[in-house]
Amino acid sequence: MTENYMLSEARPEPRRRIETNIVLEAKGITKQFPGVLANDKVNFDLRKGEIHALLGENGAGKSTLMNLIYGLHRPDKGDVIVNGKTAAIHSPNDSISLGIGMVHQHFMLIPVFTVAENVMLGDETIKRGALDRNTVAAKINEISKQYGLDADPNALVGDLPVGLQQRVEIVKTLYRNAEIVILDEPTAVLTPQEAEDLFRIMRDLTARGVSIIFITHKLKEALAIADRITVMRAGRVINTVLPSETDSAQLANMMVGRQVILTVDKKDHEAKEAVLKVENLSVRDQRDLETVHHVSFFVRGGEVLGIAGVQGNGQTELSEALTGLRHPTGGKVFISGHDVTGKPPRVMTETGLAHIPEDRQRHGLVMSYSVADNMALCDYYHPPFSKRGVIQPKALDENARRLISAFDVRTPSPFVNAGKLSGGNQQKVIVARELSRSVKLVIANQPTRGLDVGSIEYIHSVIVKMRDNGAAVLLVSAELDEIMALSDRIAVMYRGQIVAMVETKKSTREQLGLWMAGAHVETA
Amino acid sequence: MAKSAEQTTSQSHDLRQILRASMDALLVPLLAVLTAMILGGLVIAFAGGNPIYAYLGLFQGAFGSTKALSETAVWATPYIFAGLAVALAFKGGLFNIGAEGQLAFGAVVSALIGYALPDLLGISLPAIIHIPLAVGGGMLAGALWAAIPGALKAYTGGHEVINTIMMNYIALNMTSFLLNAPMKDPNPLNVVARTPSIAESARIPPLFEGFRVHWGFALALLVAFLVWWLLWKTTLGFEIRTVGANPDAAKYAGINVKRTIVLTMALSGLLAGLAGTIEVTALNYRHELGFSVGYGFDAIAIALLGKTHPLGVVIAAILFGAMRNGATRMQFLTQIPVDIISVIQALILLLVAAEAIIRYLYRLRAREERVVLTRGWGG
Numbered sequence: 001m002t003e004n005y006m007l008s009e010a011r012p013e014p015r016r017r018i019e020t021n022i023v024l025e026a027k028g029i030t031k032q033f034p035g036v037l038a039n040d041k042v043n044f045d046l047r048k049g050e051i052h053a054l055l056g057e058n059g060a061g062k063s064t065l066m067n068l069i070y071g072l073h074r075p076d077k078g079d080v081i082v083n084g085k086t087a088a089i090h091s092p093n094d095s096i097s098l099g100i101g102m103v104h105q106h107f108m109l110i111p112v113f114t115v116a117e118n119v120m121l122g123d124e125t126i127k128r129g130a131l132d133r134n135t136v137a138a139k140i141n142e143i144s145k146q147y148g149l150d151a152d153p154n155a156l157v158g159d160l161p162v163g164l165q166q167r168v169e170i171v172k173t174l175y176r177n178a179e180i181v182i183l184d185e186p187t188a189v190l191t192p193q194e195a196e197d198l199f200r201i202m203r204d205l206t207a208r209g210v211s212i213i214f215i216t217h218k219l220k221e222a223l224a225i226a227d228r229i230t231v232m233r234a235g236r237v238i239n240t241v242l243p244s245e246t247d248s249a250q251l252a253n254m255m256v257g258r259q260v261i262l263t264v265d266k267k268d269h270e271a272k273e274a275v276l277k278v279e280n281l282s283v284r285d286q287r288d289l290e291t292v293h294h295v296s297f298f299v300r301g302g303e304v305l306g307i308a309g310v311q312g313n314g315q316t317e318l319s320e321a322l323t324g325l326r327h328p329t330g331g332k333v334f335i336s337g338h339d340v341t342g343k344p345p346r347v348m349t350e351t352g353l354a355h356i357p358e359d360r361q362r363h364g365l366v367m368s369y370s371v372a373d374n375m376a377l378c379d380y381y382h383p384p385f386s387k388r389g390v391i392q393p394k395a396l397d398e399n400a401r402r403l404i405s406a407f408d409v410r411t412p413s414p415f416v417n418a419g420k421l422s423g424g425n426q427q428k429v430i431v432a433r434e435l436s437r438s439v440k441l442v443i444a445n446q447p448t449r450g451l452d453v454g455s456i457e458y459i460h461s462v463i464v465k466m467r468d469n470g471a472a473v474l475l476v477s478a479e480l481d482e483i484m485a486l487s488d489r490i491a492v493m494y495r496g497q498i499v500a501m502v503e504t505k506k507s508t509r510e511q512l513g514l515w516m517a518g519a520h521v522e523t524a
Numbered sequence: 525m526a527k528s529a530e531q532t533t534s535q536s537h538d539l540r541q542i543l544r545a546s547m548d549a550l551l552v553p554l555l556a557v558l559t560a561m562i563l564g565g566l567v568i569a570f571a572g573g574n575p576i577y578a579y580l581g582l583f584q585g586a587f588g589s590t591k592a593l594s595e596t597a598v599w600a601t602p603y604i605f606a607g608l609a610v611a612l613a614f615k616g617g618l619f620n621i622g623a624e625g626q627l628a629f630g631a632v633v634s635a636l637i638g639y640a641l642p643d644l645l646g647i648s649l650p651a652i653i654h655i656p657l658a659v660g661g662g663m664l665a666g667a668l669w670a671a672i673p674g675a676l677k678a679y680t681g682g683h684e685v686i687n688t689i690m691m692n693y694i695a696l697n698m699t700s701f702l703l704n705a706p707m708k709d710p711n712p713l714n715v716v717a718r719t720p721s722i723a724e725s726a727r728i729p730p731l732f733e734g735f736r737v738h739w740g741f742a743l744a745l746l747v748a749f750l751v752w753w754l755l756w757k758t759t760l761g762f763e764i765r766t767v768g769a770n771p772d773a774a775k776y777a778g779i780n781v782k783r784t785i786v787l788t789m790a791l792s793g794l795l796a797g798l799a800g801t802i803e804v805t806a807l808n809y810r811h812e813l814g815f816s817v818g819y820g821f822d823a824i825a826i827a828l829l830g831k832t833h834p835l836g837v838v839i840a841a842i843l844f845g846a847m848r849n850g851a852t853r854m855q856f857l858t859q860i861p862v863d864i865i866s867v868i869q870a871l872i873l874l875l876v877a878a879e880a881i882i883r884y885l886y887r888l889r890a891r892e893e894r895v896v897l898t899r900g901w902g903g
Contacts, residue, residue: 346778363776
């Protein structure tokens with residue numbers, strides 16, 4: 001099969017039997033963005049009825065390639081060939097009419113509209129001047145039945161769980177007669193069980209002749225579901241392989257270009273007394289809904305407590321309450337015995353908290369400030385960074401240069417604006433600032449989200465080092481693998497409560513996945 | 525050796541970058557002024573005038589003699605103070621449209637201290653005490669007047685744009701009442717709404733004998749430097765700018781965002797109050813209804829044209845002062861009404877605010893950072 005791929009490369013003239021089943025082909029695609037060659041002579045093809053995984057780190061050029069195919073950008077060079085004909089795709093409308101549908105990582109749905117309204121949006125069926133909901137609903141039911149998608153046309157999208165919202169997106173593409181469906185990081189927001197459901201749906205779709213491009217950075221998923229895997233790195237296609245002929249180590253190698261340690265090197269460590277103690281904590285979100293209900297736990301010095309859970313189960317509000325960004329509505333928080341309930345962030349920092357915030361661009365950095373200023377963002381007001389209310393630029397500069405080399409931040413100089421750095425380096429600026437202080441407690445929320453493997457590895461090693469040096473670490477992450485690799489104990493959050501607390505050694509992925517999905521609630 | 529050489533090159537690289545950035549920052553305002561002058565010239569030509577003679581007259585009137593220079597500085601002084609007031613608020617993420625009211629309020633209070641305090645105390649005060657009292661009182665009045673919408677913003681989320689406009693109405697109407705009744709000059713010959721003259725001891729002297737330009741102009745330049753120093757060299761300035769650039773990050777960094785918002789508004793009002801105060805103590809020696817009309821609004825244009833940087837504000841204020849001052853000469857020479865200056869100033873503001881027009885006209889590349897004029901309501 002790999003040879004066919006090679007053949008089609010070598011012989012551009014009309015092909016026979018085998019070639020007829022290639023539904024989509026990208027040839028020599030090149031796309032230059034200011035300062036980045038996002039796609040460099042990329043070749044990619046998709047056969048009828050296959051799942052073709054496009055694997056790569058963030059910034060490898062996967063999304064760019066798909067945006068070019070979907071018509072959100074135009075390539076500088078190269079052609080997109082759909083069903084054997086060179087296609088001129090200028091906008092998503094063109095790609096939709098060619099039978100290409102895309103499910104974006106962030107859903108393009110309107111929560112207050114029904115499923116039917118969302119599905120017909122932009123392609124409304126109108127009968128006597130009014131929206132014809134019945135015809136649309138009938139068609140949705142037909143599609144749902146045919147593909148086992150299980151979508152109620154009259155339900156409000158906002159009421160549906162994320163997994164079902166994703167299905168609505170898939171129905172949307174099928175409703176527009178898509179024969180090629182692009183799924184951009186579809187499992188990022190799903191529980192392991194929901195991901196399994198999605199994979200089943202993907203197989204059903206391909207069995208009925210739909211071809212799928214599956215964009216992911218998760219090796220295991222690509223290996224589990226794909227018929228072929230194409231690996232991209234730094235804008236280029238590295239190789240296209242069959243899952244049966246490769247393994248995760250080889251794929252990781254292709255993705256990163258070097259040998260990667262997938263497991264974190266972590267020694268057993270003696271945990272000491274509790275540094276963070278949380279008693280009966282309740283927190284409300286900005287809509288005034290209680291999203292954390294009476295949560296109690298502790299984190300000891302020298303241990304990592306991982307909070308696992310699907311996003312949106314109260315982890316954000318919990319960590320905001322623990323770091324002073326949000327006022328809890330009930331309960332107590334202690335750091336090293338000091339009652340810091342509802343205290344502002346400065347008190348928390350001065351009690352020994354380091355906080356790696358969930359949203360690095362919103363909370364962690366001032367994008368229009370230099371790296372040096374950002375590295376002193378929490379410490380600017382005391383010596384050596386300021387004396388008698390006057391900032392000491394020299395101290396800021398020295399601090400920045402020291403941290404840049406100690407934490408391997410890739411920046412042209414300390415004076416460059418943080419907004420100009422890559423995501424991985426932005427995160428390193430935050431990690432450097434927070435973990436270079438003498439801290440007793442580290443609260444890291446999604447510390448590696450959206451980062452490349454190199455940065456992830458580095459940040460993981462720093463977190464483990466903090467633990468080994470005796471700090472208490474509270475790690476909140478939606479990546480179960482990250483939680484399992486770093487944590488000594490794992491707490492699972494579901495709908496604002498901690499539904500399970502286990503030692504990592506005694507836990508299994510499956511069991512944690514069930515808890516994350518709220519299985520205890522159904523069995524209880 | 526190698527390392528130090530590397531450092532020098534990286535530093536000169538940084539310097540180049542800073543230079544390029546400031547060049548870029550200057551380019552758009554300059555081109556906006558140029559474009560507005562060209563468009564204004566078309567308007568003059570359309571009205572039957574000769575744009576070249578008109579601009580020549582304008583330039584002569586503004587810079588053509590020592591007296592002209594002195595008058596330009598006199599015009600520029602309140603513009604600098606008020607422009608700094610608006611610019612400082614912008615740096616803190618706040619849109620202070622209330623400079624007009626803060627300025628009027630500062631002028632009233634400083635006039636009151638200027639004429640009534642010696643009588644009240646029954647002694648004559650030495651200038652060294654009376655001037656600081658009058659000026660300080662005016663500054664404080666402006667600061668308090670601006671702190672109110674600041675507090676409303678910080679603690680209730682009430683938007684400062686709405687509230688400073690409302691505070692303008694209150695201040696201007698209150699001023700009108702005060703100048704017409706309790707503070708009105710009791711001189712029987714007086715028919716206008718104005719205060720009595722302030723005491724000699726409260727008057728700031730002119731810089732040079734025979735010219736109207738006064739020490740207030742020098743003070744304006746000094747204050748511009750102080751504002752720059754405050755914003756970029758002190759921890760307070762760091763806090764103000766951080767709240768302005770990213771209030772979420774400011775909160776995360778332990779900055780008291782609410783207090784900083786109130787303080788920023790108070791400082792902004794203080795500068796606006798200073799604009800009014802200096803007009804009273806150094807130029808008119810009294811407060812008269814209507815003298816300050818428009819300074820607070822022109823200040824918004826000046827702050828934007830100056831890219832909210834103190835140095836830029838000084839340059840923009842002098843430009844606006846020159847245009848106002850030269851306009852009379854222009855009218856005298858060419859019979860083109862002074863109102864054309866308002867047209868040109870409005871065009872400048874429009875072109876600076878809608879930077880994309882200038883960038884399109886002159887094929888300039890877009891800059892990443894922009895002045896945040898205002899955030900969402902209640903945000």
